[in-house]
Amino acid sequence: MSKSLVMIGSGGHACVLMDLIEQLELPPVVAYVSPDVSFNNQVFNGITHLRHDDDISRFSPDDVLLVNGVGSLPNQAHRQKLCQFYHQLGYQFATIISPNSIVSKSAILAQGVQVMNNVVIQANTRVNAHTIVNTGAIVEHDCDIGANNHLAPRATICGNVTTGAGVHIGTSATVIQGITIEQNVIVGAGATVTHNIEQNSIVYGFRSQVVNRTQQHE
Ligand SMILES: CC(=O)SCCNC(=O)CCNC(=O)[C@H](O)C(C)(C)COP(=O)(O)OP(=O)(O)OC[C@H]1O[C@@H](n2cnc3c(N)ncnc32)[C@H](O)[C@@H]1OP(=O)(O)O
Numbered sequence: 001m002s003k004s005l006v007m008i009g010s011g012g013h014a015c016v017l018m019d020l021i022e023q024l025e026l027p028p029v030v031a032y033v034s035p036d037v038s039f040n041n042q043v044f045n046g047i048t049h050l051r052h053d054d055d056i057s058r059f060s061p062d063d064v065l066l067v068n069g070v071g072s073l074p075n076q077a078h079r080q081k082l083c084q085f086y087h088q089l090g091y092q093f094a095t096i097i098s099p100n101s102i103v104s105k106s107a108i109l110a111q112g113v114q115v116m117n118n119v120v121i122q123a124n125t126r127v128n129a130h131t132i133v134n135t136g137a138i139v140e141h142d143c144d145i146g147a148n149n150h151l152a153p154r155a156t157i158c159g160n161v162t163t164g165a166g167v168h169i170g171t172s173a174t175v176i177q178g179i180t181i182e183q184n185v186i187v188g189a190g191a192t193v194t195h196n197i198e199q200n201s202i203v204y205g206f207r208s209q210v211v212n213r214t215q216q217h218e
Pocket residue numbers: 074134152153169170171186187188189190191202203204205
């Protein structure tokens with residue numbers, strides 16, 4: 001990666017990405033875009049502050065890559081809209097992979113994917129564009145994770161799971177093997193998903209059922 005970087009956003013997710021960019025010894029972040037005029041965060045000291053999205057035109061798409069530092073929470077489309085806005089202007093996004101993550105050589109990570117610290121992504125898994133695989137998440141083998149997903153901290157995605165676009169897997173949630181989760185689903189924090197989930201659903205909680213194993217196999 002030889003182009004300089006421009007950070008979109010200046011909140012918590014952007015600060016974590018700034019740490020990773022430093023650890024990875026990537027090219028410098030030459031500017032950040034944030035509407036916040038009273039912003040006072042040491043992480044961005046000395047870096048050009050662009051207050052409006054349109055100010056990006058000070059940098060040619062030929063010279064910079066963008067890093068989407070806007071975090072992702074359920075029911076918030078802001079991050080995705082910004083991606084579309086900048087793509088339409090011809091800008092491309094950097095893919096950031098923490099040096100403290102384990103990513104299989106056979107995994108495929110699309111443009112703009114962000115893999116944070118202590119993530120594991122196993123063999124033959126694909127992660128589509130602009131998805132965040134957040135701190136400590138596990139994505140097992142042969143998964144197909146959709147675009148603009150957020151796998152929140154410590155989410156566990158077992159093997160052969162498919163997710164549609166815009167899915168949020170909440171922190172510490174578990175999806176068992178072979179499940180399909182359709183687009184725009186929210187899996188709540190700590191939930192365990194054992195059935196396929198239809199689009200635009202919210203999944204809460206975990207229902208433990210106790211079945212006598214002897215009777216089960218009679
Ligand atoms: C680096 C970072 O910090 S990344 C951030 C990671 N964060 C996450 O992944 C959070 C994911 N979000 C959640 O789990 C949310 O609670 C959601 C999206 C599932 C639900 O949000 P909302 O629809 O706003 O629900 P709301 O907060 O109004 O709660 C409604 C009820 O459901 C309960 N509830 C909410 N979330 C959950 C959950 N994950 N599991 C069980 N119950 C829940 C609430 O306690 C509340 O119950 P009550 O009426 O008895 O008090």
